[in-house]
Structure formats: structure tokens, C-alpha cells
Amino acid sequence: MTTLPASTDKKLGLVIDLDICVGCHACVISCKEWNTSNYGAPLSDMDAYGENPVGTFLNRVHTFEVKSAGCNAQTVHFPKSCLHCEDAPCVTVCPTGASYKRSEDGIVLVNESDCIGCGLCAWACPYGAREMDAAEGVMKKCTLCVDRIYNENIPEIDREPSCVRTCPAKARHFGDFADPDSNVSVMTRERGGMELMPELMTKPVNRYLPPRPKADISGEIDILAPLLTPVPENKGGFMGWLDKALEAI
Amino acid sequence: MTVHQPVVDTNAKVSDEIRKTTCYMCACRCGINVHMQDGKVKYIEGNRDHPVNKGVLCAKGSAGIMQHYSPARLKSPMKRVGERGSGEFEEISWDEAFDIAVGWLKPVREENPEKLAFFTGRDQSQSMTSWWAQSYGTPNYAAHGGFCSVNMAAAGIYTMGGAFWEFGAPDWDRTKLFMIFGVAEDHDSNPIKTGLSKVKANGGKIIGVNPIRSGYNAIADEWVGITPGTDGLFILSMIHELLKAGKVDLDYLQRYTNLPYLVNTVEGSADNGLFLRDAEDKPQVLDRATGKPVAFDKPGVKADMAKGYEVDGVTYRPAFLLLAEKYLDDQYAPEMVADRTGISAERIKKIAAQLAHTAFEEEITIDQPWTDWKGEKHTKMIGRPVAFHAMRGISAHSNGFQTCRALHVLQILLGSVECPGGFRFKPPYPKPVSAHPKPHMGVTKGGPLNGPHLGFVRGPEDLLLKDDGTPARIDKAFTWDNPMSSHGLMHMVISNAHAGDPYKIDVLFMYMANMSWNSSMNTTGVMDMLTDKDENGEYVIPKIIYSDAYSSEMVAFADLILPDTTYLERHDCISLLDRPISEAEAVADSIRWPVVEPDRDVRGFQTALIQLGVRLGLPGMVNEDGSAIYEDYADYIQNHERRPGVGPLAGFRGEDKQGKGRGAPNPNQIQDYIDNGGFWTDHIPEDALFFKPWNAAYQDWAVERGIFDSIQPYLFDVYSEVVQKFRLAAQGHGQHQPPEHLREQLDTVMDPLPIWYEPFEETLVDKNEYPIHALTQRPMAMYHSWGTQNAWLRQIHGTNPMYVSGEIWAEHGFAEGDWAWVTSTHGKIKVPVVRMDALNGKTIWTWNAIGKRKGAWALDEKAPEANKGFLLNHLIHELLPAKGDGMRWANSDPITGQAAWFDLRVKIERADAGDGVSQPNHPAQKSPVGQGPKDISYGEDF
Amino acid sequence: MHPAPSVILFTSLSGLGFGLLFFLGLDMPAVSGWTAFAFFFVAYALAVGGLLASTFHLGNPQRAVKAFKQWRSSWLSREGVFAVLALLVMGLYAAALIFLDMRLPLVGMIGSALSVITVICTAMIYAQMKTIPRWSQPMTPVLYLLYMFAGGALMAAQIHLATVLLAILTVAQILHWLIGDKAFAKAGSTIGTATGLGILGQVRLLESPHSSTNYLLQEFAFEVGRKHALKLRVIATLCVGLLPVLMLLMTPAGHLVSLVALVLHMIGLFSARWLFFAEAEHVVGLYYDKHRG
Numbered sequence A: 001m002t003t004l005p006a007s008t009d010k011k012l013g014l015v016i017d018l019d020i021c022v023g024c025h026a027c028v029i030s031c032k033e034w035n036t037s038n039y040g041a042p043l044s045d046m047d048a049y050g051e052n053p054v055g056t057f058l059n060r061v062h063t064f065e066v067k068s069a070g071c072n073a074q075t076v077h078f079p080k081s082c083l084h085c086e087d088a089p090c091v092t093v094c095p096t097g098a099s100y101k102r103s104e105d106g107i108v109l110v111n112e113s114d115c116i117g118c119g120l121c122a123w124a125c126p127y128g129a130r131e132m133d134a135a136e137g138v139m140k141k142c143t144l145c146v147d148r149i150y151n152e153n154i155p156e157i158d159r160e161p162s163c164v165r166t167c168p169a170k171a172r173h174f175g176d177f178a179d180p181d182s183n184v185s186v187m188t189r190e191r192g193g194m195e196l197m198p199e200l201m202t203k204p205v206n207r208y209l210p211p212r213p214k215a216d217i218s219g220e221i222d223i224l225a226p227l228l229t230p231v232p233e234n235k236g237g238f239m240g241w242l243d244k245a246l247e248a249i
Numbered sequence B: 001m002t003v004h005q006p007v008v009d010t011n012a013k014v015s016d017e018i019r020k021t022t023c024y025m026c027a028c029r030c031g032i033n034v035h036m037q038d039g040k041v042k043y044i045e046g047n048r049d050h051p052v053n054k055g056v057l058c059a060k061g062s063a064g065i066m067q068h069y070s071p072a073r074l075k076s077p078m079k080r081v082g083e084r085g086s087g088e089f090e091e092i093s094w095d096e097a098f099d100i101a102v103g104w105l106k107p108v109r110e111e112n113p114e115k116l117a118f119f120t121g122r123d124q125s126q127s128m129t130s131w132w133a134q135s136y137g138t139p140n141y142a143a144h145g146g147f148c149s150v151n152m153a154a155a156g157i158y159t160m161g162g163a164f165w166e167f168g169a170p171d172w173d174r175t176k177l178f179m180i181f182g183v184a185e186d187h188d189s190n191p192i193k194t195g196l197s198k199v200k201a202n203g204g205k206i207i208g209v210n211p212i213r214s215g216y217n218a219i220a221d222e223w224v225g226i227t228p229g230t231d232g233l234f235i236l237s238m239i240h241e242l243l244k245a246g247k248v249d250l251d252y253l254q255r256y257t258n259l260p261y262l263v264n265t266v267e268g269s270a271d272n273g274l275f276l277r278d279a280e281d282k283p284q285v286l287d288r289a290t291g292k293p294v295a296f297d298k299p300g301v302k303a304d305m306a307k308g309y310e311v312d313g314v315t316y317r318p319a320f321l322l323l324a325e326k327y328l329d330d331q332y333a334p335e336m337v338a339d340r341t342g343i344s345a346e347r348i349k350k351i352a353a354q355l356a357h358t359a360f361e362e363e364i365t366i367d368q369p370w371t372d373w374k375g376e377k378h379t380k381m382i383g384r385p386v387a388f389h390a391m392r393g394i395s396a397h398s399n400g401f402q403t404c405r406a407l408h409v410l411q412i413l414l415g416s417v418e419c420p421g422g423f424r425f426k427p428p429y430p431k432p433v434s435a436h437p438k439p440h441m442g443v444t445k446g447g448p449l450n451g452p453h454l455g456f457v458r459g460p461e462d463l464l465l466k467d468d469g470t471p472a473r474i475d476k477a478f479t480w481d482n483p484m485s486s487h488g489l490m491h492m493v494i495s496n497a498h499a500g501d502p503y504k505i506d507v508l509f510m511y512m513a514n515m516s517w518n519s520s521m522n523t524t525g526v527m528d529m530l531t532d533k534d535e536n537g538e539y540v541i542p543k544i545i546y547s548d549a550y551s552s553e554m555v556a557f558a559d560l561i562l563p564d565t566t567y568l569e570r571h572d573c574i575s576l577l578d579r580p581i582s583e584a585e586a587v588a589d590s591i592r593w594p595v596v597e598p599d600r601d602v603r604g605f606q607t608a609l610i611q612l613g614v615r616l617g618l619p620g621m622v623n624e625d626g627s628a629i630y631e632d633y634a635d636y637i638q639n640h641e642r643r644p645g646v647g648p649l650a651g652f653r654g655e656d657k658q659g660k661g662r663g664a665p666n667p668n669q670i671q672d673y674i675d676n677g678g679f680w681t682d683h684i685p686e687d688a689l690f691f692k693p694w695n696a697a698y699q700d701w702a703v704e705r706g707i708f709d710s711i712q713p714y715l716f717d718v719y720s721e722v723v724q725k726f727r728l729a730a731q732g733h734g735q736h737q738p739p740e741h742l743r744e745q746l747d748t749v750m751d752p753l754p755i756w757y758e759p760f761e762e763t764l765v766d767k768n769e770y771p772i773h774a775l776t777q778r779p780m781a782m783y784h785s786w787g788t789q790n791a792w793l794r795q796i797h798g799t800n801p802m803y804v805s806g807e808i809w810a811e812h813g814f815a816e817g818d819w820a821w822v823t824s825t826h827g828k829i830k831v832p833v834v835r836m837d838a839l840n841g842k843t844i845w846t847w848n849a850i851g852k853r854k855g856a857w858a859l860d861e862k863a864p865e866a867n868k869g870f871l872l873n874h875l876i877h878e879l880l881p882a883k884g885d886g887m888r889w890a891n892s893d894p895i896t897g898q899a900a901w902f903d904l905r906v907k908i909e910r911a912d913a914g915d916g917v918s919q920p921n922h923p924a925q926k927s928p929v930g931q932g933p934k935d936i937s938y939g940e941d942f
Numbered sequence C: 001m002h003p004a005p006s007v008i009l010f011t012s013l014s015g016l017g018f019g020l021l022f023f024l025g026l027d028m029p030a031v032s033g034w035t036a037f038a039f040f041f042v043a044y045a046l047a048v049g050g051l052l053a054s055t056f057h058l059g060n061p062q063r064a065v066k067a068f069k070q071w072r073s074s075w076l077s078r079e080g081v082f083a084v085l086a087l088l089v090m091g092l093y094a095a096a097l098i099f100l101d102m103r104l105p106l107v108g109m110i111g112s113a114l115s116v117i118t119v120i121c122t123a124m125i126y127a128q129m130k131t132i133p134r135w136s137q138p139m140t141p142v143l144y145l146l147y148m149f150a151g152g153a154l155m156a157a158q159i160h161l162a163t164v165l166l167a168i169l170t171v172a173q174i175l176h177w178l179i180g181d182k183a184f185a186k187a188g189s190t191i192g193t194a195t196g197l198g199i200l201g202q203v204r205l206l207e208s209p210h211s212s213t214n215y216l217l218q219e220f221a222f223e224v225g226r227k228h229a230l231k232l233r234v235i236a237t238l239c240v241g242l243l244p245v246l247m248l249l250m251t252p253a254g255h256l257v258s259l260v261a262l263v264l265h266m267i268g269l270f271s272a273r274w275l276f277f278a279e280a281e282h283v284v285g286l287y288y289d290k291h292r293g
């Protein structure tokens, strides 16, 4: 079963909107917090108060700067967790079958009791979505909060990933990409949701919505922009306008 | 092939119980659901029902678990046994701690109450701590607002009866054009993010004005990378453009502002710049129908704003004309300000045009009739969907008060305050200056102060000067140096106390402020002042009491430590008397309660303060027989009454628990709050939702809710007569006169209409030598110094590089991995540099408060925070470089005393990386709590 | 990639071990009795030692047996399975040879074939990694096989064959480097495709997600200086093949010469293998702006 299911009933995943992500790291810590005390081994922090703290996180936010010649540069905050690829190379390399993709919803998971901690799946993942927990020696990754999204002990409205529920900017959306009418499918269609590194043919399920064009980036002022026209002098200039306008009140 | 998948328990139990309280990983006050398992905190999520965060949480909020279990938590009261600053302490009992404190404070109160300086930091209990201080009788009380953002607060209240953040918010649901000036994160952390997201979802546009394009500015649809300190010019230039094109909301100005008021225009007269008033002291406007002056509030009058009025040879002109003339002047033309602001004239014009377009062409209406304060009925609510928000980027400059005023004036000219789609107040605001107290200084030996410490002066007569003209307060608040310093000047307390200027004090009592480190300018100097001894070998500041919850840098500098609980272990109230959690649509307040009991010998500070007050026999805290009125803070929260029927919490009052805002104390009020999710809220009626300062329904509702005892309608003070009164004094009028050396400055800056002037530091340093602006920004995932003890957050921000603009980077030939010396007129630091292009070309910046002192926060002395991380504060001095006359003026706004953190000018040079340690690097202080464990796996137990 | 000693030892030693087994299975050299024992002992020590070394870097070595399960899809699993098969079959062959003085040529041939397959599997673990373009080239299995054959031949005292193979190996190794040097660019992944932001302009990392390091950076973001790499390449080229070939050609054959040649070869092998990992760039480095190619 380390082989991939031919197809999955659902394709659950996330849409991440780079146009509104402010880079607050809320999703990072919420993810850590949920996942350290729920499914699987805790996410440890080595040398937690020391010189070189290193902890396991399943979601991290990078910050990039994009610039083209002669234009203002722009800053883009970029959260990244497992993309739950359809052709997940991390699954097929796994020698133990610990890594697998669920046939019902496409979630890629690690069965920690089978994981030998060889690290191969992390090598195979282009996106850096897997981290070996230094304390437990097992591979950790985003579970798409599989223990939340179906959990009947959680109110229905909260049956979504921890990171999605917490995102203050609503930059993260959870849904089923197999359903063309789902929120995530619609957003992907309308906003040109991107695949990361499509050339590697992993077919990531998660999509990224690109930042919308910025009005200052081109460096030029749109000459068609409605500039303010001063009150004409022949109409009495400012005082003339004022008088008329007061009259109209 | 059949796929065999392991069975995953997708229905695992989440927790035994959820306890709902309020987050305090920062001052935003979000509601949290604390999941408890086996009596332990397991998972914290946002409370969906909560008015502030509606379910979301920020990184700090989620990291609350790690704060709660932080190894840096103080464990017990302590008294200093080594030298100050060394960190050598002995744990003592609470009884001993109280005995020491009473031993120090009782004689001071009986002999000279002003020798206690009690200043509190980032707390949310100022209504209680100020009550305590008033009862004790010292005039020396304030919180940290003076170095934080008093310009924003004072300018807001003096101009429009309310300020941004906790006192108001953009109408996120309706606004179509949102402009955000100088904000990195702000207090309203989560609501701003959610709001930005709403604006985008609704197809609105966001313009970010900030030298640095990160965070909110990164997602703005348009970025204006302004040169620091020049926002005033940019704003006034937009006002110039709008006026020139006649794009201001005259109807709104005529109805809701003081711009129609008639102003005396006789140069040199003692009444110059003051309003024409009638016998009842009411300002006069010119009735357009009769051409005669009438009281501003006369129903049915349409005021003329175009014509002057002459009587007895005195010419009065409506303030609007003064405003128009001032800003139509060519000095405000976009072409004239482009170079200075770093914004092209075209862009300024374009943005002004967008403001006008959105305000006037995209007007929105809500079909909701309402009645105004003069009884006039309106059939609908008209909205101008332009909203602004701003914070310390415009306020933490020495021209900040006037810049903040300029921004509010722009908003008001567009008619977009308190209308649909604009900026809206949150109860208890709007609240005119007249409804605020004035500051008080009346000291009686052994007795309480004669009134609240802080307030809003109405003119020179309200300054807190002793008979000999010297400052009454240790921080020199409300003096000619900074007459309108409504929040005090906490940043001057230590240096003034050290200098004995205006006088010496005996006990410095501080709470929740890391004053020896990141909240001070001139950090090294402050540490020296705290440890300095006089010729007798005694400390110059004799006694220091401090309350912290954690092993911060400041702890080492105290003689007596009162250890606080963590926020999950104590009672708190986020009160309408202080800074509640209201929304524009509802009044709301909330509590914290001990969702877990402390496992250390610590007490909630407010409880400790009450218990100390009882031991000191302070009025209001003890009965006639000396017994305690309130056992602890929870008791106080439920039973204290400020005015009859009005107490710290507004909800569930009275015996029937139905009281909203008013009602007898309810002895079970806290439980009622807990049962309600930790907060209480009451919606404002539909017809009272907008135009609150002038809306009769709102005014009535506010009185019903106990916000006011009588209705308080008012007009916006676009033209500030209060400010003009100080200017008149500077010109030699009136009996209260400033010292000579301040006349010229006061005459310039005390302009009743907003102006821009060059930030002081820039006028004093050689701009060729120090060509660069240096700034700090708050990281969203870290709260000042106190996130560093958090094992999760410190991995995100464990070091802070200095970000250098592409321009400066190229000019100095920096390469990746380089270090630099950054030098100001005051100091020099060595720091790692990183290139950033999305940054104003003349600017460098770093994250605030990441650098730590070795030994603090229970970290290893090798921690990156203490070796690579650094503070910019070493470069900023609380005094400016000497002027021509040899005098050193405060590095503050001359009106409010706001610390001018962002006026800093520096130069930069490449440095040898050497050992890769930032400079200055102070020796370690001893950790009074030991060091945190090596490896952790939080969550193991579940 | 982080050049972990365990993987370097694993791939190098097991390659040599299976190389020797390959030749032993083909009766090259024709040995029996204690001599055979000695040869097989060395071969097993290398192969098994290498395999054991590979478990050092496991987070949970006690579960190592689970690694045999996924032979249908996982090259690592296949490698395990074939290694065990090869070792078992060769064990049978060796036992017969040593204790019964009986040569079972078919078994030997099967064992040799299994050894080859094992090394192919090892190589494929790396060659399949699209995320590491330097490895993801057809030359990777070729190179691993050549190392196996050349090293095996050297140890099996097949001097002539070894000489030829070492020469070819040297060329192959250089080719692998040359192709490898261009592989990242050729694969087409850039910080622009990694972030999708390439459409907007030049992308660079402004701020790492965390100021502290993480597993990915420790595992993947190993940087070798160009100078250092070049020096090692020269050493590897000299030691892997050139010097041994020259020695074998120019000095009379003998145990000592073969031993020195072998030692030199192993120095070359370890340097080359160290470089194989250290120079390999993982595409995840793009997210950390570690690839500036």
C-alpha cells in the first residue's frame, strides 16, 4: 500500500491565498499546538531554551521578495505545509509502507508505528513538507488534521484544520478539490491557483493563489487615473465653489 | 489492487473540558477556549463567539501553553541580596514581602507621598492601579502610554473624541478604500488582519503607507514607501488637492465639526485664534439665513462657512476659511512635498483622487432613519466608504501629534468618521474632551490625591506646575515641555529620578514594564542609573519594587519582587472604565479567571496591590476598623463601584443579573461571565449605530448603559482652541507663561490647525553624516521581550538582522553574511545585515526587542538572542543632542511628550564579523529561576 | 545533502562487498577452503557492514525489518530484499565451497546476479530522486555498477579486468560530475517555480521561516565550497582510478601492489561518495534560497 491509490474519492487539501497572507505565523503555531498533543508522537523541541533550538514544525512561513527591473519590489509571505500530492513521491519511496495516501480522501499520512525513520520520504518530497522528529525518530508531516476534520467530538463548524480555523487573515481554505463546485475548486479556478514546481509532476493537491497585481509595482502612474481637477477659475475658484456648495446644502 | 490502510482514529477525544477566558499573550484581548485534559492545559483555540477575534488566534495566542509552562516564571517573592543588577535574590514569603513594602511606603505616604513613583506597563488594569495610586496619594502615576502612542490617542481625542485601536475601528464590512499609515501589527492584531481580509473579499482597495513593505503593507494593493517622519506633509498635500478641487463634505463639516465657528483673526490680540462666544460661553457661528452670529447648537441653523463677521473692529472668520487658506497655500502642493516625502507628485494626486472618488462617487446609503442631537430627522445614513488606520509609524515622531491630527482632519474633511464605510467609534467612545477629567496634583500628607492623575488639559491653567513653576510630577508631564501629555512620560521617570530633577524620589514601584531593557531609550545608560550610588554609597534611586511574572531583564534591578501569575492563573477584568473589548456595533467587556491554579507562591498583581493597600490602610480599601473591603481582585471586580451602580464589569449587574452597564453589584458576576464564555456584550440599536457623537438614540443608549450620566453630544475639534491657548501663552498672553527658552518652540508647534515640521533630531544632527533613518517593527509572532521565553516563538524570532535598503546595500558594497556598525550621535551597535529591496531607500530597520541580556528569561547564556540579537535602543537617547544654546531637549513630541523612537538618524559602515557577536554585549545577570530544560516534547502526556 | 557517514559507509562498503561477491559467484578467482573463507569473509563483512551502517541513521532501527515490505514500489525496500537474497544465495554457494569443497555454478551465478541487482537497487534509491537532480541521471546506476565491478575486481585480484574497469570508472565518474553540474539547471526547478512567484519577477528569500535551523536545513542544505569540492574531485579522480591503474600497469603484479591500489581506490571512493552527497542539491533548498546556480 505504499503504492499510490489509483484515484481517491475526495481530494482534500488547502488553498493558500498569497494575496492576503500577512505572514503572521498563526497557522504555524496553531498547527504545532494541535499536532503536538493529538495524532501521533508529540512535536519535540531540542535545546528548547538553549543556543540552538530545533523543533519539529509541520507548517512554516517563508518570506520572499520579488523584484523586476525598474519597479518597486514586493514582499510575499509564503506558508508551506504538505501539499498532499496526487503522485506523491514520498509515498512510493517509503520502504515500510508507513507513508501512504488515503484512498478515501487523498490525505498523505505516516503510520508512525511502522516508520523506521529512514528519512527517504523527506528526500523525495520537493517541498520540504516532512520533518523527522528528533526525539521520536519518526517522520512527521501535515496530517491535514485528519483527527479534526471528521471528529465527532468537535462541533461541526470546527471540523477543519487547526491552521485554517486560526488564520486571522482567512488566507487558508480547506476543501475537496475533487468537487468542482467546492470553495477550493472555485477559488482555484477564479484566481488561477498555482501548483508549486509543476515540472516535478507530483500533482500537488494544495494550490496557491498568486498575489493580485499591485498598483505601485510598475513604477508608472496610470495616466488614466482620475486626477482631481481644480475648481475652475472662471467659476470663481475655490470661493465660488464654496458659496455654491453651501447654498446647495 | 486492494489498498490496506491503517485505521486512523478520526474521532479521538479532544479534551475533558473547555474553559473560556481571555488571552494575554498581548493586549489585543482575544477570547480563548482553553482545552483541559487531566487538569492540564492541552490546546488553546480562539473563541468563535468572542467579539474581538471571532475564533481566530495569532501565533502568540496559540503559543500560550508554552508561556504558561515557561521555565522563566517567577516562583516566589524575592528580596535582593547581591548588588543591584546582579540577579542575586533570596526567596521570601508574601508576609515578609508585604512587610518590606509597607516599611518603605508607609513613611513616604505620611511624609511626602510624591516620593513614590508608581508606573505600570503593558497591563490592562489601569482603572484599578490608578485608583490605588490616587488613594495612596502620590501624583506620580501613569502607565506606559507616554512612550507608546499618546500622540495617536491624544490627537484622536482632542480632534474627534476618540482614537484608533481600542477606541474605534474602520467599518471593515463596508469600506471600499482603506489606507493604513505606519502600522506593523498594532494592538488590534487579529481584528486588523480579519478586517483587511474582508476589505479584499469585498473588492475594496488597501493602500499601505510605510517605509517598509512587510506584513500588512506587503498585502496592500498599493504601497507608498514614504520617507520616515514626513507623513504630515503627505497628508496635508492631499488635503491641498482635495480643497483645490472642492472635494470635501461641506454638509458634514457644517453639521458635525467646529469649522463654522467664528475665530478671532486679530493678530497680536489676546483672543487671537479663539472663538467668538456668547454670554453663555457658547461658540458662535454665522447664520447663513440672517448673517448674524448664533450659538453653534441652535437648532435649524445652517452655518455659513464662507463669510467673515466684524464687530467692534474685530474680524472673525469661520475656522473653515482659515483651514482652506492654510492648506491651499502652494507650500502644500504635491510638487513641493514630493522630494521630501519620497512620493511623486503624481502619486500624491492620484491617491487624493482615489480618496475623493471613493468618498463621493461611491457613496453608500443605509436605509435607516435617525435623529440628530438638534432633533433633526434624517431618513437614511449616508456613508463615505473611505477608512484610515494609523499607529506608531506616524505617532512615534516628534511631529507626531500634529501628524495624527492631520490624518484625522483629512478623514473628517472627507466626511468619513462615524459614517457607514468610514471610521467608527467603539463604546465608551465617542467621548468629548469635556467628558474627560483634567489632570490632578493635589497632594495631602497621609491622604489621597485630589483627583485622577491623568486627563486632558483645556489650557495653560490646567498644567501641573507647583507654585514655584517647577513640575509637580516626576515625569514632568503636563508642563510647558509637553503640555498635553495625557498619558504621562514613563520613559523619563528613571532618568529624572536619577537626576533628582524635578526632585528626588524614595521608592520606584513598577509593574509589567521591562524598563532596564527594551522599553527604555539609552538602555545602557538606564542600567547605570538604576545601579548608580551616591557619595554615601547609597543607591541614587533608593528603593525599587517591581512586579513581573517572568525572569525579565528588569527583575535584576529591583530590591523587592512581587511575582505575578500567568494569565491563565488569575482574575482580570477588561473593563469599560479602562480599555474594554467593545466593537463599533456593541459594547462589550470581559474577564480572565484562573483556568488553572498557580503551582508556585505567586499572586495576581492586582490582588497583591489590594492586599498591600489594606496593609497601608488606604481609603477605599479598608473599612473604618481597618479590615479589608476587598479580599482580592475578584472581590473588587464584583463589588467595587466607581459611581453608584457602575463598576468594573458592565454585564449581569443587579440582583436579577439583567443590569446592563448599570445595577447593583452582583456577587456572582464572575461566574456569570464564565458561563457566558468569559465576556459580556450588548448590541447598539440599529438607529444608533452610526453618527454616534450626534445621534440622539446613541446618546440616550450610552446614558442607559452607564457610559455617561448625561448625554454628551459634541462637534469635532478640527480647529483646536485648546492648542491655540498654549500658543497664545507662548506669544505672551495670559497669566500662565512658559519659560523663555520654550516660547519659540511652542509658538511654532502649537498650531490650532495641523502642521508639519521637521522631526527634531533631524534638525540637530548633520544629515550628511547621519543620512539614514533607522526603525523598528513589531514582529507579529513575538510580543516585545516577553515572547522570548517561549520555546516555540523563539525559534521563529531568535535573532534579528538589520534590514538594509537595496540602495544603501549597494552603496556600501554589502554582501550576504556581512556585519555592520550602525552609529547615531548617541551610540554605536554592531549588527548582522540583510538586504531588503521593498524598503524606502534611505531606511534600515530591525525587529523590535529580540535582543536579550544574558541570563534573563531562563535561557542559556549562549542563546542567540543574547549574542546575535540586538536592541536598536542603544542608539536612541531620551535627550536630543545639545542645541546651539547647549541645552538638551527631550527626544519627545513637544506637545504630548510622546517618545520619538522613529526620529533616529544613523550612519552605517561595514564591520568585521569577528566572533559574530553583536555589540554592545553586556555581561550576564544571574538567573533567579535557573535555566530551562534541554529538550521538551510538549504534548507527551496526552 | 548532508554527507552522513552512515550513508557514505553504507553505499561504499556494500558496493565493494557485493562487487567482490559478484566475482566470487563467478568463480573469479577460483578459490576454495580457507582461502575461499577469507574472501567470503571480507565480502560479507563489507556487504553486511555496509547494510548495518545504513541502519545507524534510522530513527527507529529496531523496526528495520519492516523495511522489506514495500518491494513493489520502494527501491530501498527492494534493495533490502535483494541484499538479503543475494547474501542468502551467496551464503549457500560459499558454504558449499568452503565446507563441502563443492562449487555450485548456477547458485553462484544467481548470487552474482542478485548482487548486481542489489547494487542497482542501491543506485536507484538515489537515481530516482527527482528532487535531487544531480543524482537523477542515468549515469548514477552506471556509476554505482562500475564502482561495484571495479572495486570488486580489484579485491577479487582480477587485475587486468580491474585495470580496465577502473579506467572506465574514472571516465564515468568525471562524466557523472559534468552531467551532475548541469543537472539542477536542466531540471528546471527554480525559486520561481518553487514559489510560483517567478511570474512576478526575480524571487529571493527575505526571511527564513524560523531564525533557528530545522531538520530540512540540517539534512539538505549542506554547502561545500567550490574550491573544496574541486580539490576533492581531483583527489577522487586520482585515487579512484588513475593512480591505481598506473600502479597496476607499471609495477609487477603482487599482493602488495593490489593492496595499495585498493587502499587508494577506497580513499577515492570515499571522497567521491562524500562529494556525491555533499554536492547534491535538493530542490527544497530553493525555498531557503540555498541554490544560487
Ligand SMILES: Nc1nc2c(c(=O)[nH]1)N[C@H]1C(S)=C(S)[C@@H](COP(=O)(O)OP(=O)(O)OC[C@H]3O[C@@H](n4cnc5c(=O)[nH]c(N)nc54)[C@H](O)[C@@H]3O)O[C@H]1N2
Pocket (backbone or CB within 6 Å): B121, B122, B144, B147, B148, B149, B511, B512, B513, B514, B515, B518, B519, B520, B547, B548, B549, B550, B551, B552, B553, B554, B564, B565, B566, B567, B605, B776, B777, B783, B784, B785, B786, B848, B849, B872, B873, B901
Ligand atoms: N526601539 C524601540 N523600542 C521600543 C519600541 C519601539 O518601537 N522601538 N516600542 C516601545 C513601546 S510602544 C512599548 S509599549 C514598550 C514595551 O516594552 P515593555 O513594556 O517593556 O514590554 P515587554 O517587553 O512586553 O515587557 C513587559 C514586562 O512585563 C512582563 N510580564 C509579562 N506578562 C506579565 C504578567 O502577566 N504579569 C506581570 N506582572 N508582568 C508580566 C514581562 O515579563 C516583561 O518584563 O517598548 C518600547 N520600546
Ligand SMILES: Nc1nc2c(c(=O)[nH]1)N[C@H]1C(S)=C(S)[C@@H](COP(=O)(O)OP(=O)(O)OC[C@H]3O[C@@H](n4cnc5c(=O)[nH]c(N)nc54)[C@H](O)[C@@H]3O)O[C@H]1N2
Pocket (backbone or CB within 6 Å): B026, B148, B149, B181, B182, B183, B184, B185, B186, B187, B188, B189, B209, B210, B211, B212, B226, B227, B228, B229, B230, B231, B391, B392, B393, B394, B397, B775, B776, B777, B778, B779, B780, B781, B782, B783, B784, B848, B902
Ligand atoms: N505581535 C506584537 N503585537 C504588538 C506588539 C508586539 O510587541 N508584538 N506591541 C504592541 C504595542 S505596545 C504597540 S504600541 C503596538 C504598536 O503597533 P505598531 O504601530 O504597528 O508598531 P510598530 O512596530 O512600532 O510599527 C510602526 C510602523 O510604522 C512604520 N513607520 C516608522 N516610521 C514611519 C513613518 O514616518 N511613516 C510611516 N508611514 N510609517 C512609519 C514602521 O515601518 C512600522 O511598520 O503593537 C502592539 N501589538
Ligand code: SF4
Pocket (backbone or CB within 6 Å): A020, A021, A022, A023, A024, A025, A026, A027, A028, A061, A077, A079, A166, A167, A168, A169, A170, A171, A172
Ligand atoms: S495564519 Fe494565515 S495570514 Fe498568518 S501566516 Fe498563516 S496563512 Fe498567513
Ligand code: SF4
Pocket (backbone or CB within 6 Å): A081, A082, A083, A084, A085, A088, A089, A090, A091, A108, A124, A125, A126, A127, A128, A129, A130, A141, A202
Ligand atoms: S508535499 Fe511532499 S510530503 Fe506532501 S504529499 Fe507531496 S511529496 Fe509527499
Ligand code: SF4
Pocket (backbone or CB within 6 Å): A093, A094, A095, A096, A097, A098, A099, A110, A114, A115, A116, A117, A118, A119, A120, A121, A122, A138, A139
Ligand atoms: S522515514 Fe518513515 S515514512 Fe519516511 S520513508 Fe522512512 S519509513 Fe517511510
Ligand code: SF4
Pocket (backbone or CB within 6 Å): A030, A031, A032, A034, A035, A058, A059, A081, A082, A141, A142, A143, A144, A145, A161, A162, A163, A164
Ligand atoms: S492541516 Fe493541520 S497538520 Fe496540516 S498544516 Fe494545517 S494544522 Fe498543520
Ligand code: SF4
Pocket (backbone or CB within 6 Å): B023, B024, B025, B026, B027, B028, B029, B030, B053, B056, B057, B058, B059, B060, B061, B062, B189, B190
Ligand atoms: S492577538 Fe494574539 S496574543 Fe493578542 S490577545 Fe489575541 S490571540 Fe492573544
Ligand SMILES: [Mo]
Pocket (backbone or CB within 6 Å): B147, B148, B149
Ligand atoms: Mo506600546
